[in-house]
Amino acid sequence: MNYYLRRTIRIPATILGVATLTFGLIRLLPGGPFTQLRIQLRRRGMDAQEINARIEALQNIRPDKSLPEQYIDYLIGVVQLDLGQSISLNKPVIEVIGQALPWTVFIVIVSTLLMFILGVLLGSLQAYWEGTTFDSVGSGLSILFMSIPYYIYAVAFLVVLAFSWRVFPTSAAADRSIEAGFTVAYAVSVLHHAALPIISFTIGGVGSTALSMRGNSIQVLGREFVEVARLRGLSDQRIATRYVAMNAILPMYTGLLLLIGFRLGGTVVLEEIFTYPGLGFYLIEGVNANDYPLMMGCFMVITIALVLAVYVADMTYGLIDPRISVGDADEY
Amino acid sequence: MSSHSPGSQEHDNRQPDPILEITDTNVTYTDGESYVLEDASVSIHRDEILGIVGESGSGKSMFASAILDAVPDPGVLTGQLRYNGPDGTVDILGLSDEQLRAFRWEEIAMVFQGAMHSFNPTMKIKTHFTETLQSHDRSVSEGMSFARELLESLYLEPERVLNAYPHELSGGMQQRALIALSMVLNPEVLIMDEPTAALDLLMQRSILSLLHDLQAEYDLTIVFITHDLPLVAGIADRMAIIYAFEFVEIGPRDAIISNAAHPYTRALLQATPNINSPLEAMESIEGQGPAPANVPSGCRFHPRCPVATEECESVDPALEGAESNRHRVACHHVERAREELTVSTDEAGAFSATESTTRPSTDGEPLLELSDLEVHFESSQGLPEGLIGDPDVVRAVDGVSLSIEPQDLVCLLGESGCGKTTLGKAMIGLQEPTGGSITFRGDPLDEHDDARAALQIIHQDPSSALNPNRRIVDILSEPLLHTHPNASIAERRSRITSLLERIGMTPADAYIERYPHQLSGGEQQRVVLSRALLMDPDAVLADEAISAVDVSLRIEIMDLLLELQAEFETSYLFISHDLSNARYITEHAGGRIAVMYLGEIVEIGTAQRLLTDPRHPYTEVLRWATPALGLDTDGDDEPPVREIDVPDPINPPSGCRFHTRCPVARETCVDTSPELRDCADVDGAVACFRSDPDHQYWESEPLDGASERPE
Structure with a gap:
């Protein structure tokens, strides 16, 4: 059996673990499931019998069942992609996630790629011009930008560009008056709405990527094979791309994929600030409303995304770096 | 310093035909204050193998870089480098960047020490060949068939090697692939900077003999730079000895080996362990080579030279002809050096002098x-x-x-x-x-409680075997705490001091307060040795214990090991x-x-x-x-x-x-x-x-x- 197969088998195992943890942790939260709803319903003057019936209908797990039974039910639900019914939105959780996830993925992938590309370009230029004013100013700005958390940019942009200057919208993923579809008007609207979240999620990351790219490139530039390549008379362009950039980016590649996974979770605050209807936004909604099925669904999706990102990184690293024979990656 | 041009100096019956004339060439750092290559004047003859020998840090690699005008920043290269190639004479320092790019590898190519680090780890070997051919506007198909021919003559399977990534080849294969890569444009001159130092002896010798074949077959001129005098002596036509950034002796190989004139050369010949000379003749050279910042005045070797006089301390000897102009040496006292410093290679019959002192096997049980x-x-x-x-x-x-x-x-x-x-x-x-x-x-070993303390080890690399955050006294106290748990601090200290003095690290009081990085490699290895011996071991494993130590010090460390063996009965x-x-x-x-x-x-x-x-x-x-x-x-x-x-x-x-x-x-x-x-x-x-x-x-x-x- 080879490494790829082994690595693939490990994924369901990880997801099972995650599902178990979400199930357990959320049940440990104070309040217990449906307390909030029960209070609300009671306030409306509903009698206890009716409340119980209502709650039973709402969820895929019955609170009167024993914990193991609930657990089994929950797992069966997960396998069938049935994550229960959102209490606050009164819709199946999987439907809510299905609508929210594409927006979040869009924001995260675009901003992470942008961050990586800009960071790599900036970092390599700094490395080539090591010690120049450009380098020191670049490093200074990188450190400054990366030390400010992304939500500060988000709030600042929102206040200045959206509320004061009204250049960008303040909420939603697209203009509601434009019908969704592959039209130019809709695409422009989507980009217009996503611009601020993407920019604020990118700036800080550019700084840190640039710094590590700069460090890696300077290290590679000092390596003997670059010197030998120069003596062999290769063009500067080939040395810059095939020798320096390739070897400097390689160690950052796994980091990039992991970052995409981690940043999925980071959208919680971002989407809340921009009222952007993504996964993070609904996660907060779920937390605020004690909407357990929704929370668990969002947690599950974010973790599965992370697990898949690590999986893709593991699978492809061997293809990208020939030194890593799959399975025993002792370098990096 | 020699002010003559080397061309006029080197006239003799074989009519030298210099392919490279290097005149008064300097490499300086920090605004010309410290020299890492000083007044190098050497000419390299067409189709010869010139062996350049020097200790680590003597400037020999700088000489290699200088020939290609590839001195690393911020070094400054001055002087005159003339290349007499097939298309006329070229002034290397006068070449434009583009001319220099074409000149390197087409006329003069270079092989570095670590082949591992000379290849791009993310590219197949084949790509290294094709990109080199392409950037010099050569036909790739013709070039590759020449490359295959080269690889085959280096005992490699061309297809297997070309389709491999560098890390998939063993060190010896990489080094040979690198030699083929350096020759793929059929250069006139090959500069090899310690090309075999990282390899096993057998591989070194095999590569050397292959080089000899290649040199004859493709009319190459080879400059072979190494710290290993006997290694290069086997193939070189002429040899040059470099000490403290200056050439001290240049001459035909036979003259250097049998009639060395400079005290340093004679000491080097004597210091190198080799299998032909009698044991008692081998001696190490005291001290170590200077750093570029504090080069001694006068003759740079005088602090370590046994025949030095006052003249040597003030007047820097010029590199001039000893017997003939082909054998040049920079020493005031050539005659005395030859008389007083014996070199054992002069006589034959080495083994008659050595007595086999096989110890009769003890009757008791084996250790x-x-x-x-x-x-x-x-x-x-x-x-x-x-x-x-x-x-x-x-x-x-x-x-x-x-x-x-x-x-x-x-x-x-x-x-x-x-x-x-x-x-x-x-x-x-x-x-x-x-x-x-x-x-x-x-x-059985694993049932013995004392065995762990009784069996000690000395690692190859002393710098990584010593905890960098502890002083020598702390490092050496550790075994004493084990063997003499009741000894007072003062007793331990005096034991350590006397041992350090015993192993030649004086003044011991100064040494024991130092941290490992403040010691030289040889001193570090002595500390490691002391640490092992202070455990009063029954056996010590010395794993390549002298490989990381400079050649001139190896004998000294081995002598110390031997003396201490008797003392500690291990x-x-x-x-x-x-x-x-x-x-x-x-x-x-x-x-x-x-x-x-x-x-x-x-x-x-x-x-x-x-x-x-x-x-x-x-x-x-x-x-x-x-x-x-x-x-x-x-x-x-x-x-x-x-x-x-x-x-x-x-x-x-x-x-x-x-x-x-x-x-x-x-x-x-x-x-x-x-x-x-x-x-x-x-x-x-x-x-x-x-x-x-x-x-x-x-x-x-x-x-x-x-x-x-x-x-």
């Missing part, structure tokens, strides 16, 4: 006894795989039996990957054996890949050398017996691979092995493991494996059918490429 010891490594695999497939097994040590007496010295000798370190570690209990048994003073397990070092230490201690090949001991005996009367073909091969300082040696002999590369230890050859490379292997050796048997007429034991005159080996057919050679 350590290994029987049929095995250490097998399984390549790491996860759980599901381990349950299904057969794991790959590396037989690092495969059936070794050996006994070590108290105060014995056994040297394990072999190429890298032969399992000598694993065997050594298993012997001192650092590596769990997977089969066989080890007894320590009659009891046994040594000395691991080495170098026959001349192994010979030096075993012969002095009256020990044995055990030659290892792919996890097995193939021959064991006294150093003298192995050198004069080797019984195993592999021992003979190692003997050939060890450079001998002498005039009769020449690099053009073929390597006496049928395959240069060591077979994969995961799938070792059947029968006798050496049969794939053995020059005298026969059909019998393919499927039957010889056992280690005591030699009938001489000391030691050997695992070869040839030692048995009645064996069916003699009736079977020689293998492809093997010679008959009946004996």
Whole structure:
């Protein structure tokens, strides 16, 4: 059996673990499931019998069942992609996630790629011009930008560009008056709405990527094979791309994929600030409303995304770096 | 300094035809204040091999970079470098960037020390060749067929090597691929900066002899830069000695070896362990070479020179002709140096001078006894795989039996990957054996409580063996706390001070407060040695303990090991890949050398017996691979092995493991494996059918490429 197969088998195992943890942790939260709803319903003057019936209908797990039974039910639900019914939105959780996830993925992938590309370009230029004013100013700005958390940019942009200057919208993923579809008007609207979240999620990351790219490139530039390549008379362009950039980016590649996974979770605050209807936004909604099925669904999706990102990184690293024979990656 | 141009100086009967004329060339740093190459004036003759010898940090690599105008920033190169190529004379320093780009590799190419680091790790070897051809506007198909020809003449399989990534090749293969890469544009001059230093001796010698062939075949001029004088002496036509950033002696090889004029050259010749000269003649050079910032005034060698006078302290001697203008030397006292400093290569018959002092084996029980010891490594695999497939097994040590007496010295000798370190570690209990048994003073090693303290180790690299955050006194207190738990701080301190003084680190009071990084490599190794000995061990494993130390200091460290052996009454397990070092230490201690090949001991005996009367073909091969300082040696002999590369230890050859490379292997050796048997007429034991005159080996057919050679 080879490494790829082994690595693939490990994924369901990880997801099972995650599902178990979400199930357990959320049940440990104070309040217990449906307390909030029960209070609300009671306030409306509903009698206890009716409340119980209502709650039973709402969820895929019955609170009167024993914990193991609930657990089994929950797992069966997960396998069938049935994550229960959102209490606050009164819709199946999987439907809510299905609508929210594409927006979040869009924001995260675009901003992470942008961050990586800009960071790599900036970092390599700094490395080539090591010690120049450009380098020191670049490093200074990188450190400054990366030390400010992304939500500060988000709030600042929102206040200045959206509320004061009204250049960008303040909420939603697209203009509601434009019908969704592959039209130019809709695409422009989507980009217009996503611009601020993407920019604020990118700036800080550019700084840190640039710094590590700069460090890696300077290290590679000092390596003997670059010197030998120069003596062999290769063009500067080939040395810059095939020798320096390739070897400097390689160690950052796994980091990039992991970052995409981690940043999925980071959208919680971002989407809340921009009222952007993504996964993070609904996660907060779920937390605020004690909407357990929704929370668990969002947690599950974010973790599965992370697990898949690590999986893709593991699978492809061997293809990208020939030194890593799959399975025993002792370098990096 | 020589103000003459070298061209006018070097007229003699052979009419030199310089391909490179280097005149008054300097490399300076920090605004011209410190010189890392000073007033180099050398001419390199067409189609010669010029060997440049110097200690580490003597500026010899800077000389190589200077020839290609590739001095690393912020170094400044000044002087005159003229190249007389097939298309007329070129002033290298006057070339434009684009001209220089074309000039390098087409006219002068360079081979670096670490082939590993000379290839882009993310590119196949083939791409390195094609991109080089493309950037010099050469035809790729023609160039590649030339490359294949080169690779083949370097004993490599072209297709396999070209389609491999650098890390998939062994060190020796990489180095040969790099040599082929440097020659792919058919340059006139090849500059080689320590091209073999990272390799095993056998591989070094094999590459050297291949170089010699290549040089003749493709009319190359080779500049061979090394710290290893005997190595280059085998192939060089002329030699230049560099000391403290200056050339101190240049001349024909024979003149340098048999009639060296500079005291430094004579000391170097004397300091290098080699297998031809008598033991008592070998001496190390005191002190070490200066750093560029504090070069001594006058003659730079005067602080270390035994014949130095006041004149030497103030007046810098010029590099001028000694006898003829072909042999130039920078010394005021050539005559006295030749009279007072003897070099043992002058006389022949080295072995008559040495007495074999084999210690009679003690009657008591052996200190350590290994029987049929095995250490097998399984390549790491996860759980599901381990349950299904057969794991790959590396037989690092495969059936070794050996006994070590108290105060014995056994040297394990072999190429890298032969399992000598694993065997050594298993012997001192650092590596769990997977089969066989080890007894320590009659009891199984793992049942002995004292064994851990009684068996100590000295690692190859002293700087990583010492905790960088602790002072020497703390490092050395550790073993004393164990052996003398009741000693007071003052007692420990005085014990440490006296030991440091004993091993030549004076003033000891200054040394004990220092941290490891404040010591030189040789001093660090002494501290490591002291740390091991303060445990009062019964045996010490010295794993390549002198390989990381500069050549001129190796003898000194080995002498220290020997002196302390008597004092501390310990046994040594000395691991080495170098026959001349192994010979030096075993012969002095009256020990044995055990030659290892792919996890097995193939021959064991006294150093003298192995050198004069080797019984195993592999021992003979190692003997050939060890450079001998002498005039009769020449690099053009073929390597006496049928395959240069060591077979994969995961799938070792059947029968006798050496049969794939053995020059005298026969059909019998393919499927039957010889056992280690005591030699009938001489000391030691050997695992070869040839030692048995009645064996069916003699009736079977020689293998492809093997010679008959009946004996």
